[in-house]
Amino acid sequence: xxxxxxxxxxxxxxxxxxxxxxxxxxxxxxxxxxxxxxxxxxxxxxxxxxxxxxxxxxxxxxxxxxxxxxxxxxxxxxxxxxxxxxxxxxxxxxxxxxxxxxxxxxxxxxxxxxxxxxxxxxxxxxxxxxxxxxxxxxxxxxxxxxxxxxxxxxxxxxxxxxxxxxxxxxxxxxxxxxxxxxxxxxxxxxxxxxxxxxxxxxxxx
Amino acid sequence: xxxxxxxxxxxxxxxxxxxxxxxxxxxxxxxxxxxxxxxxxxxxxxxxxxxxxxxxxxxxxxxxxxxxxxxxxxxxxxxxxxxxxxxxxxxxxxxxxxxxxxxxxxxxxxxxxxxxxxxxxxxxxxxxxxxxxxxxxxxxxxxxxxxxxxxxxxxxxxxxxxxxxxxxxxxxxxxxxxxxxxxxxxxxxxxxxxxxxxxxxxxxx
DNA sequence: GTCTATATTCAGATAGAC
DNA sequence: GTCTATCTGAATATAGAC
Numbered sequence: 041x042x043x044x045x046x047x048x049x050x051x052x053x054x055x056x057x058x059x060x061x062x063x064x065x066x067x068x069x070x071x072x073x074x075x076x077x078x079x080x081x082x083x084x085x086x087x088x089x090x091x092x093x094x095x096x097x098x099x100x101x102x103x104x105x106x107x108x109x110x111x112x113x114x115x116x117x118x119x120x121x122x123x124x125x126x127x128x129x130x131x132x133x134x135x136x137x138x139x140x141x142x143x144x145x146x147x148x149x150x151x152x153x154x155x156x157x158x159x160x161x162x163x164x165x166x167x168x169x170x171x172x173x174x175x176x177x178x179x180x181x182x183x184x185x186x187x188x189x190x191x192x193x194x195x196x197x198x199x200x201x202x203x204x205x206x207x208x209x210x211x212x213x214x215x216x217x218x219x220x221x222x223x224x225x226x227x228x229x230x231x232x233x234x235x236x237x238x239x240x241x242x243x244x245x
Numbered sequence: 246x247x248x249x250x251x252x253x254x255x256x257x258x259x260x261x262x263x264x265x266x267x268x269x270x271x272x273x274x275x276x277x278x279x280x281x282x283x284x285x286x287x288x289x290x291x292x293x294x295x296x297x298x299x300x301x302x303x304x305x306x307x308x309x310x311x312x313x314x315x316x317x318x319x320x321x322x323x324x325x326x327x328x329x330x331x332x333x334x335x336x337x338x339x340x341x342x343x344x345x346x347x348x349x350x351x352x353x354x355x356x357x358x359x360x361x362x363x364x365x366x367x368x369x370x371x372x373x374x375x376x377x378x379x380x381x382x383x384x385x386x387x388x389x390x391x392x393x394x395x396x397x398x399x400x401x402x403x404x405x406x407x408x409x410x411x412x413x414x415x416x417x418x419x420x421x422x423x424x425x426x427x428x429x430x431x432x433x434x435x436x437x438x439x440x441x442x443x444x445x446x447x448x449x450x
Numbered sequence: 451g452t453c454t455a456t457a458t459t460c461a462g463a464t465a466g467a468c
Numbered sequence: 469g470t471c472t473a474t475c476t477g478a479a480t481a482t483a484g485a486c
Contacts, residue, residue: 064358093463151416
């Protein structure tokens with residue numbers, strides 16, 4: 041933050057290391073020693089920059105949670121037609137998750153394990169923006185008889201389920217199908233189009 | 246196991262308690278003291294019945310993993326037509342998960358966090374049975390021109406994504422939609438039919 | 451089989467020199 | 469800001485009496 045050195049600051053090194061360790065092990069499984077080692081500093085420094093483990097975790101968690109829903113609000117405001125908005129959401133969402141494939145499981149898991157984290161406020165801020173707009177857009181498309189009647193919540197669940205779940209279930213998928221990382225990546229690449237068309241196919245009149 | 250008393254055996258009490266604690270906290274977050282308290286015994290007993298925390302966890306994990314895919318093999322062997330098989334899988338899968346809503350996240354998360362657990366063998370046993378049969382059934386339906394061409398793996402992913410993901414994302418869904426547990430349950434009840442029809446709608450010719 | 455008490459290890463956090 | 473050394477508490481595990 042406000043440090044004097046110009047080389048990759050210690051705080052930054054800590055954050056990079058903490059990201060890795062927390063994502064790999066979760067809050068409960070992460071070890072401060074492990075974070076210190078990866079940052080190539082000592083434990084004392086961690087507590088100098090961040091009061092305690094929970095504080096450090098909170099920073100990382102908020103950072104990750106913030107990446108869960110990217111620029112969707114802008115997208116909803118664009119003048120794309122409804123179907124192209126679906127295509128665009130699916131495609132860019134899968135793309136974003138492919139960059140950080142561990143985010144969905146990490147966020148969902150820690151939300152479950154640590155329900156009393158200051159996350160509610162965090163998301164309630166972005167909620168109206170994008171979810172409501174998507175909801176409205178769906179309801180409008182139903183009224184315009186563009187798509188078949190469907191509860192918007194269900195449709196939204198379907199969209200994000202098919203995008204995010206494969207990343208959460210990756211180890212299981214690899215086990216059951218025998219595919220390797222490369223093929224998995226290829227499949228997700230295919231899904232950018234496949235999932236969108238699957239959805240549109242289902243709801244279009 | 247092979248104990249002499251007839252009342253709810255100590256081992257059983259341990260397993261019940263361990264289930265609760267491991268599911269709530271995960272392997273890393275669970276405390277043996279916590280399990281002992283809930284089982285209303287002392288810590289020493291835990292180590293008498295199970296060598297260590299990992300052993301106890303392994304028992305619970307395998308138990309949970311075993312519940313992930315229920316009687317699907319039988320279902321695939323039935324003489325239902327393809328669409329009714331889809332309906333049946335979706336409906337009974339959601340029903341099963343509703344009984345134990347925490348299972349998908351628990352299993353997926355621990356598979357990620359502890360990749361080197363003896364789970365591979367476990368699932369490789371059931372894999373051929375049900376996944377392959379579903380795959381074959383999809384390929385056959387494509388050949389028969391009953392459904393539109395689709396990579397079976399993608400379709401299978403879609404099915405299980407839409408069934409399981411809402412349970413994994415429940416805290417997030419509650420946050421974004423403002424719904425409560427009762428409504429959530431109702432929605433999942435609706436999804437038994439909705440998801441199946443959503444899928445069939447998309448793939449049928 | 452069950453308990454109390456204790457050993458042991460580990461991890462988070464702090465004190466204090468530089 | 470950075471380090472070494474240390475404290476403290478927690479958590480797993482064991483010893484041994486009953």
